[in-house]
Amino acid sequence: MNIFFVTILTYGLYRLAKFITTKVSFPLFHPLLFTPALIILTITLLNIPADDYLAGATLLTHLLGPAVIAFAVPVYKHLSILKKYVGKIVITVLIGSIVAIVSSYGLALVFQLEEHFLISMLPRSITTPLAMEVSEDTGGVPALTIVFVIITGICGSLIAPSVFKLFAIKSQMAKGLALGMSAHAVGTNKALQYGEEATTFSTLAMVLAGVITIILGRVFIPLFL
Structure with a gap:
């Protein structure tokens, strides 16, 4: 066509x-x-x-790839701030990535999903281009992964404001990391509402989560199957 x-x-x-x-x-x-x-x-x-x-x-x-790369602009603009908190950022995203993978496995067990559904769901918390690569490389179905990624992103961006209010979270860094880690590109778009600093942290969290999930996926998936 x-x-x-x-x-x-x-x-x-x-x-x-x-x-x-x-x-x-x-x-x-x-x-x-x-x-x-x-x-x-x-x-x-x-x-x-x-x-x-x-x-x-x-x-x-x-165009998905270039769209993700474009998020590097706010990261570059706030590079000095990111360097200051690099340790906290890495630890936060690492823990978040592990929780995302393990919770996906838990959901698959609760709903008794078949193996290809499980593998396709595991990378649901990272941005679409990377999630598709992880899914395809580990035996999942990229089309299913896209669905899980979209649902995760939308739910994360909708729930986040209530969570921030409930726990009185004011820090732009905390908001950005939470949105980027849990809701990837959709969350990063939501972070724009909280300011450029939140968007920067969200972008970095999204990218780091993608890299960490690619590595962890190869470790956890054989254990889950």
């Missing part, structure tokens, strides 16, 4: 979803949930095979 057509179609549906979600004040009406629903509805009505749509969406898929 024509890449240009699919790109315009997808972007148009995303803008429509974003417009609708700004008019409807309901947590589950999130662009990342609503856009896929609109895409499924559209390609079904137009009788477009899913494989053809995915083939035409390769440009958008390849």
